[in-house]
Amino acid sequence: MKRLLRDRRAIFGAGVLIVVVAAALAAPLVSTGDAAAQHDIVATRFLAPLATDARGTVHPLGTDRFGRDVWTRLVYGARVSLGVGALAVLLAIAIGLAVGAVAGYWRGPVRSVLLAFTDFVLALPRVVLLLLLATLWRPSAALVILVLGLTGWMSVARLVQGEVRALAARPFVEGALALGLSRPRILWRHILPNALTPVIVAAALGIGNAIMLEAGLSFLGLGVQPPTPSWGNMIASGRDTLVNAPWVAAAPGLALVLVVVACTLLGDALQDALNPTRRG
Amino acid sequence: MLAALARRTVTGLAVVAGVVTLTFFLLRLAPGDPVELLLGPTATPAQIAAQRRALDLDRPLVVQYAAWLGRFARGEWGTSIATGRPVLALLVEAVPATLELVGLSLLLSYLLGVAVGAVQATARRHVDTTLSVATVTLFAVPGYWLGLMLVMVFTYWARALPAFGRAGLDSDFLSGGAWLADRLRHLVLPLATLTLIGIGGTARFVRGAMLDIVGQPFVRTAQAKGLAPFQVAQRHVARNALIPVMVLLGLSVPALFSGAVFVEFVFAWPGVGRRLVEAVLARDYPVVMAGTAVSAVLVVVGNLVADVLVGWIDPRIRHQTHAT
Numbered sequence: 165m166k167r168l169l170r171d172r173r174a175i176f177g178a179g180v181l182i183v184v185v186a187a188a189l190a191a192p193l194v195s196t197g198d199a200a201a202q203h204d205i206v207a208t209r210f211l212a213p214l215a216t217d218a219r220g221t222v223h224p225l226g227t228d229r230f231g232r233d234v235w236t237r238l239v240y241g242a243r244v245s246l247g248v249g250a251l252a253v254l255l256a257i258a259i260g261l262a263v264g265a266v267a268g269y270w271r272g273p274v275r276s277v278l279l280a281f282t283d284f285v286l287a288l289p290r291v292v293l294l295l296l297l298a299t300l301w302r303p304s305a306a307l308v309i310l311v312l313g314l315t316g317w318m319s320v321a322r323l324v325q326g327e328v329r330a331l332a333a334r335p336f337v338e339g340a341l342a343l344g345l346s347r348p349r350i351l352w353r354h355i356l357p358n359a360l361t362p363v364i365v366a367a368a369l370g371i372g373n374a375i376m377l378e379a380g381l382s383f384l385g386l387g388v389q390p391p392t393p394s395w396g397n398m399i400a401s402g403r404d405t406l407v408n409a410p411w412v413a414a415a416p417g418l419a420l421v422l423v424v425v426a427c428t429l430l431g432d433a434l435q436d437a438l439n440p441t442r443r444g
Numbered sequence: 445m446l447a448a449l450a451r452r453t454v455t456g457l458a459v460v461a462g463v464v465t466l467t468f469f470l471l472r473l474a475p476g477d478p479v480e481l482l483l484g485p486t487a488t489p490a491q492i493a494a495q496r497r498a499l500d501l502d503r504p505l506v507v508q509y510a511a512w513l514g515r516f517a518r519g520e521w522g523t524s525i526a527t528g529r530p531v532l533a534l535l536v537e538a539v540p541a542t543l544e545l546v547g548l549s550l551l552l553s554y555l556l557g558v559a560v561g562a563v564q565a566t567a568r569r570h571v572d573t574t575l576s577v578a579t580v581t582l583f584a585v586p587g588y589w590l591g592l593m594l595v596m597v598f599t600y601w602a603r604a605l606p607a608f609g610r611a612g613l614d615s616d617f618l619s620g621g622a623w624l625a626d627r628l629r630h631l632v633l634p635l636a637t638l639t640l641i642g643i644g645g646t647a648r649f650v651r652g653a654m655l656d657i658v659g660q661p662f663v664r665t666a667q668a669k670g671l672a673p674f675q676v677a678q679r680h681v682a683r684n685a686l687i688p689v690m691v692l693l694g695l696s697v698p699a700l701f702s703g704a705v706f707v708e709f710v711f712a713w714p715g716v717g718r719r720l721v722e723a724v725l726a727r728d729y730p731v732v733m734a735g736t737a738v739s740a741v742l743v744v745v746g747n748l749v750a751d752v753l754v755g756w757i758d759p760r761i762r763h764q765t766h767a768t
Contacts, residue, residue, distance in 0.1 A: 287459045287747070291702035292720065292739045299724045299732055300470055376586055380706055383588055384721055399589055403710075406592060407600050417589035424584035432580075 168437045177368075177430030184423055188242035196221060196233050199240035200391045205231045210409045228412045229405050234398075238415055241393035246423070248305055248312075248388070249375035253367055255313025256374075260320025261356070261363070267321065268328025268359075269351050279325070286318040294377065298386035305394075308387045312374050320366050327359035365435045372427030379420055395420050452751050456744035463740040464516065467733045468509055516737070522730040526723070531734045534719060539738070541610055542715035545631070546704050549638040550696065556639070557646025558689060564647065565654035566677050575647070582644030587703045591637040591710040598633060606630050608712040634711040638703055645699065646692065653688040657681050687758050694750025698743045716742070 168174045187194055202208075208217045208231030216222050217231075225234035267278035297311045331337065332355060340350045375395075381387035382396025390397050395416040402413025479495050480487070487495075496502050503511075515521070521531035560579065564572045599607040606612065612626050657663065658681060666676045705717035712718065716738055723731035 284459060284462055287456075287744070288463060289698045289701055289739050289743045291705050292736050295705070295720060295724045296467060296470065296732060296736055299727060299729075300473065372584065376584070379586060380588065383586075383706070384709065385725065399586075399592070403592055406596050410596050413589070413592055413596075417586065417593070420586060420589065421581065421584050425580055428580050428584060 168433060171433040171437065173429040174433035174437070177426040177428075177433065180422055180426035181430065184242055184419075184426075185246065187239050188246055191236075191239040191243060195236035195239050197236070199237045199393050200232065201236070202230050202232060207231070210405065212409075213411050225415045226409065226411045228401060228409065234412060234415050237393040237398060238395075238419055241395050241398055241416060242419070244305065244388055244392060244394040245375050245378060245396070245420075248308055248378045248394070249371050251309045252312035252316065252374040252378070253370045255309060256316035256370060257320050257363060257367060259313065259317035260366075261324055263317065264321040264324025265328055265351055265356055265359075268325040269332055269347070269355065275325075278321075282318050282321050282325075285315070286322075288315075290315050291377075291380070294381060295384075295386070298381055303381075303386050303389055305388050305392075308378050308381055311381075312377055316370060316374065320363060320370075323362040323366060324359055327362060328355055331355045331358050361438055365431050365438065368427055368431035368434055372424040372431070375427075376420065376424055379416075448755065449748075449752065452748055456748055459744055460737065460740050464513070464733075464737050465509075467736050468512060471729050471733060472505065516734075521734045524723070524728055524731050526726040526728040526731070531730050534731060535716060535734055535738050538714060538716045538719045541713060542701075542704060542708070542717060542742075545634055545638065545708070545713060545715060546697075546700050548631075549635055549642055549704075550693075550700055552635070553639045553642025553646055553700075554693070554696075557643045558650050560643060560647035561650025562654060562677075562682065562685075564651040565658065565681075566673075572651075576651075579644045579647040579651075582640055583648060585641060585644075586706070587637055587641050588706040588710045590640065591633065591707055594633050594637060595710075605632050607633065610714055634707050634713050637711075638700065638707050641703055642696065642700060646696065649692050650685065650689055653692075654681055654685045656688075657684045660684075687754065690750060690754045690757055693753065694747040697746030697750065701739060701743055701746075 191197075203217070203219065208227055209229050211217060211223050211227040211231075213226040213234075214222070214224060215226060217227075221233070223233050223235065225238065227233055228237070263278055263282065267275045267282075293315050294311055297314070298307065301307050328351075337350060337354065340354050341347075345353075378387055378394065379396030379399065382394045383400045385397075385400065387396055388394035390401065398416040399413050399420075402409070402411075402416070405412050479492055479501060483491060483495055501508070519532055521535075523529065524531050524534055527534070560575060564575045564579075567575075595607040598605045606629055610627070610630050612618075612630070615623060615626050618626055663676060663680055666680045667673075671679075701717070704715065705721060707713065708715045708717040709721045716735060719731065720735040720739065722728075723735060
């Protein structure tokens with residue numbers, strides 16, 4: 165923990181994430197309060213950043229082609245993008261933990277089959293799989309969470325499997341067995357809590373990745389549907405107005421880069437803090 | 445070596461077969477009747493029944509699957525619903541464009557990424573930090589957004605480079621040199637987008653791999669016996685770091701292909717990725733199915749090539765596989 169607090173990457177990453185999450189939670193307080201608000205469309209569309217419209221409202225990041233405030237959409241979009249990313253990673257970790265724990269603790273055919281299945285899913289091109297799954301059902305935020313969770317659990321499963329396998333050979337597990345505890349109970353109460361360390365790193369890195377993929381799917385029109393703002397569909401709508409209103413696409417993209425950088429740096433710092441043999 | 449290669453090939457084939465099977469059953473789960481989609485709302489019940497029989501849709505699922513596998517293996521991939529053209533031709537003509545983009549980008553991002561990562565691992569601390577900030581940012585940039593920003597700067601502001609397609613409309617009428625220049629001008633922006641992102645990931649990985657080796661005892665031995673720092677870096681660190689770097693090659697093929705899906709879409713690059721996205725958006729099931737299989741094959745082949753290279757470079761792996 166001390167190491168982590170001294171690490172500039174951790175401070176930057178955590179700081180950015182705290183600010184973004186706070187802005188997303190306090191969205192009605194820090195913005196105009198309505199991400200879909202349209203007034204006089206012709207008069208208020210494509211206002212440049214920092215412009216003030218006829219009603220006296222300041223638009224810190226300008227307006228889009230429907231006269232909607234880009235800053236407001238950005239903070240409300242953060243709710244969607246971060247929420248979808250976090251839930252997708254939670255789902256991925258839950259599946260990964262279950263598969264990894266079972267494969268690590270039960271030897272024999274169970275382990276071989278689960279590991280072979282993990283390797284199989286790992287070998288599939290993830291974006292292609294995402295596209296395929298997104299074709300089949302009506303696009304929605306819930307579908308994106310499900311699809312990202314179902315295609316993101318493999319690295320967690322492998323990490324957990326390795327940890328559980330090593331822990332299962334330790335004397336305290338033998339002791340617990342000798343005390344007459346049931347195997348699922350030993351796994352749940354004694355082994356899994358000790359195997360969680362690498363999962364924390366995977367979660368930090370996974371959230372950045374999930375946010376990026378959500379934005380990608382929404383950019384293609386297969387994720388969160390407009391008018392609900394998500395950073396991906398905001399970039400997509402800015403694509404058409406790149407010439408006369410570049411800020412519409414630039415702002416959500418920069419926000420996305422900032423958040424993904426923050427997640428990656430935090431993940432790196434955590435990894436170094438947990439594994440002190442590597443130089444930071 | 446050969447036995448290992450054969451084993452990897454079998455695994456690769458199993459992955460492709462798995463993808464094909466998964467695609468088939470997932471598409472059968474999808475809502476909507478493909479026949480009604482194919483014939484449109486004006487079709488009579490008799491026409492629908494006839495088409496259903498022609499597509500074998502009235503037979504049990506397992507029979508359909510077996511028949512479909514047979515047709516798939518023979519290259520009869522059906523007709524695209526959206527364009528009415530044979531699926532095989534649609535995809536075959538898209539493969540060279542993807543190979544051109546992904547292949548060149550793999551080469552460039554690899555060379556540059558390895559160079560940057562090696563510099564980071566050996567340079568002074570502030571150089572390392574500066575480059576780390578740069579690579580982590582590149583690593584975090586979504587390809588489609590970087591593509592849009594490059595289009596904004598180089599096409600709309602500087603008016604220097606084309607933003608769409610693989611060749612100009614007049615490309616068929618251009619002679620040798622002008623034709624090549626036209627193609628290269630169209631290649632610059634998509635290639636730059638994909639390569640910049642690739643450099644970020646590669647450099648991060650190479651830096652980590654080299655630092656892991658710098659911490660090994662044999663490096664300290666080399667330093668202790670008085671070798672110049674450059675010699676230690678070149679003869680002891682770089683050679684050993686080459687192995688994880690080659691493993692990375694296999695990992696970066698699927699990542700690059702995924703990136704190419706978005707980049708091709710943004711730049712209207714006529715490759716497999718763009719075909720796939722268009723087919724997905726149009727619910728063009730036959731093309732989606734075949735496109736998924738083709739991309740699985742591309743990724744599996746990429747991994748296989750990387751495996752062969754690793755075995756070729758690393759005698760430990762080569763001999764280990766001899767023994768088994």
